[in-house]
Amino acid sequence: MSHFESHIEQIIATLRDEQALRTLTPIAALADGRYSLLADEPQQPLVNLNSNDYLALHDATCHFAGETDLTNSLERLSAKELGSTSSRLLSGDRKEMHQLEQCIAHSLRHESALLFNSGYHANAGILPALKLPGMVVLADKLIHASMIDGIRLSGLPFERFRHNDVTNLQRLIEKHHSSESCQHIIVMAESIYSMDGDLAPLQAFVDLKRAYPKVALYIDEAHAIGVRGAHGYGLCEELGLLSEIDLLVGTFGKALGSMGAYVACSEAVRTLLITRCRSLIYSTMLPPIIVQWILAIWQALPTFSGRRAHLLSLQQELAKQLATLPSQIVPTPESHILPIICGSRERARALAQALLHEGYFIRPIMSPTVPVGSERLRISLTAGLTSSDVKRLCQVILAHLA
Ligand SMILES: Cc1ncc(COP(=O)(O)O)c(C=O)c1O
Known part of the structure; x- marks a missing residue:
C-alpha cells in the first residue's frame, strides 16, 4: 500500500472508532413516499422521513384534486x-x-x-x-x-x-x-x-x-x-x-x-x-x-395548494401527538421539519434503529452537521405521507423516549 493510501486508511480507522464515518446505502424508491433500504432486495417498504421532496413531486403520477396534471408535461419532455x-x-x-x-x-x-x-x-x-x-x-x-x-x-x-x-x-x-x-x-x-x-x-x-x-x-x-x-x-x-x-x-x-x-x-x-x-x-x-x-x-x-394543505395537516398532527414531550427534546413545530434532539450520537442512533424496526427510514443527524450534544433525528414530512403514518410514528417515538 502506498504511503498516501496507508495514511487515508489510518484516518478512516480513527473515524470508525469515533463512530464518525459517513457511509452510503443505495435505497430503492417504491411508491407513495415508501422506500426499501436494500436496493437489490426489496423488503418491507419503509416510510421515508429523510426526504426533502416536501410536495411528493418525485412521483409524477400521484395527483391531488384540482392541480395541474404533470404527466402531460412529462410526456412533452421526452424529445x-x-x-x-x-x-x-x-x-x-x-x-x-x-x-x-x-x-x-x-x-x-x-x-x-x-x-x-x-x-x-x-x-x-x-x-x-x-x-x-x-x-x-x-x-x-x-x-x-x-x-x-x-x-x-x-x-x-x-x-x-x-x-x-x-x-x-x-x-x-x-x-x-x-x-x-x-x-x-x-x-x-x-x-x-x-x-x-x-x-x-x-x-x-x-x-x-x-x-x-x-x-x-x-x-x-x-x-x-x-x-x-x-x-x-x-x-x-x-x-x-x-x-x-x-x-x-x-x-x-x-x-x-x-x-x-x-x-x-x-x-x-x-x-x-x-x-x-x-x-x-x-x-x-x-x-x-x-x-x-x-x-x-x-x-x-x-395549483399545489392541496399538497400544501395536506402537509400542514400532517405538521399539526405531529405537533399534537408530541406535545407532551419537553421542548428541549421536541421544540414546538413551526414547519414541516421537526427535530427530535437526542443529545448524543448513541441516543440518536438508538431512536433511528427503533423506528427502523417499525418501518420508518430516518438517518440520525450527527455532529459536525449539528453542534455536539444536539445530535438528532430530523423528521421531514412530505405530502406523500398519511395521517396514520404520522400517528404511528409518534407512538413509536413516545414509547422509545418514555
Ligand atoms: C438552506 C440550504 N441551502 C442550500 C442547500 C443546498 O441545496 P442543493 O441540495 O440544491 O445543493 C441546502 C441543502 O440541504 C440547504 O438546506
Missing part, C-alpha cells in the same frame, strides 16, 4: 436534449432557461433571476462574485454549510449573530454601520432552518434594513419554496416580503422534486453574477430536459 453540452457561457444556454428565470423573477417580484446547478453552487458562488469594498457579512449562527462556504470563499470579514436573535443582530449592525470603512452589511439567514425547522424573523430583518441603509438581505428559502405562501413562493410570499429581499435564493432539489437553484435579484446583480460568478461560469449547465421540467413545476406551483 428534449439530455445534456446542455457546456457552461451557459459557452454553448449551454437555452431559451427555456431564460423563460424559467423570467417566470421566477415575476413570481418572486424581482427584476431578474439567475439559475444555478444547485443550491450549493448558488450559495458558494454568489458572495465571492458580489464582494464589494467595505462589505461586511453578518450571518445567523445556524446557516447552511453552503452559505458558510460562500462567505469563506469571498474572504469578506464576517460575524455570526445568535440564532434568530434580532437584538444581537441589531447590536452588530450598529457597530459596523457607524464605522466609515463599512459600506455594505449583508445579513444572511435561511427562512426555514434545515436542521431545526424553525422560522427566521424575516419581518424584523426587513425593519432593520429600513432603519439601516447599509444593510442588504440575503435569504435562502431552500426549505420554504413550494411549501409556504398562497402560491408556494415561500415564506417571504406568506409574509408579504418578497420584494424586500435583495438576494432571494431557493432550490429546485427539495419541494420542487428536481435539482438546481435560483437567485431572484436585480438586473444589475444578475449581470455582475454572469460576469464574475465562478460556480456559474466554470460548471456545465443543468440539462435542458431538467430545466423544462422545472419550468412545468414552477408554473404549476400555485
Whole structure:
C-alpha cells in the first residue's frame, strides 16, 4: 500500500472508532413516499422521513384534486436534449432557461433571476462574485454549510449573530454601520432552518434594513419554496416580503422534486453574477430536459395548494401527538421539519434503529452537521405521507423516549 493510501486508511480507522464515518446505502424508491433500504432486495417498504421532496413531486403520477396534471408535461419532455453540452457561457444556454428565470423573477417580484446547478453552487458562488469594498457579512449562527462556504470563499470579514436573535443582530449592525470603512452589511439567514425547522424573523430583518441603509438581505428559502405562501413562493410570499429581499435564493432539489437553484435579484446583480460568478461560469449547465421540467413545476406551483394543505395537516398532527414531550427534546413545530434532539450520537442512533424496526427510514443527524450534544433525528414530512403514518410514528417515538 502506498504511503498516501496507508495514511487515508489510518484516518478512516480513527473515524470508525469515533463512530464518525459517513457511509452510503443505495435505497430503492417504491411508491407513495415508501422506500426499501436494500436496493437489490426489496423488503418491507419503509416510510421515508429523510426526504426533502416536501410536495411528493418525485412521483409524477400521484395527483391531488384540482392541480395541474404533470404527466402531460412529462410526456412533452421526452424529445428534449439530455445534456446542455457546456457552461451557459459557452454553448449551454437555452431559451427555456431564460423563460424559467423570467417566470421566477415575476413570481418572486424581482427584476431578474439567475439559475444555478444547485443550491450549493448558488450559495458558494454568489458572495465571492458580489464582494464589494467595505462589505461586511453578518450571518445567523445556524446557516447552511453552503452559505458558510460562500462567505469563506469571498474572504469578506464576517460575524455570526445568535440564532434568530434580532437584538444581537441589531447590536452588530450598529457597530459596523457607524464605522466609515463599512459600506455594505449583508445579513444572511435561511427562512426555514434545515436542521431545526424553525422560522427566521424575516419581518424584523426587513425593519432593520429600513432603519439601516447599509444593510442588504440575503435569504435562502431552500426549505420554504413550494411549501409556504398562497402560491408556494415561500415564506417571504406568506409574509408579504418578497420584494424586500435583495438576494432571494431557493432550490429546485427539495419541494420542487428536481435539482438546481435560483437567485431572484436585480438586473444589475444578475449581470455582475454572469460576469464574475465562478460556480456559474466554470460548471456545465443543468440539462435542458431538467430545466423544462422545472419550468412545468414552477408554473404549476400555485395549483399545489392541496399538497400544501395536506402537509400542514400532517405538521399539526405531529405537533399534537408530541406535545407532551419537553421542548428541549421536541421544540414546538413551526414547519414541516421537526427535530427530535437526542443529545448524543448513541441516543440518536438508538431512536433511528427503533423506528427502523417499525418501518420508518430516518438517518440520525450527527455532529459536525449539528453542534455536539444536539445530535438528532430530523423528521421531514412530505405530502406523500398519511395521517396514520404520522400517528404511528409518534407512538413509536413516545414509547422509545418514555
Ligand atoms: C438552506 C440550504 N441551502 C442550500 C442547500 C443546498 O441545496 P442543493 O441540495 O440544491 O445543493 C441546502 C441543502 O440541504 C440547504 O438546506
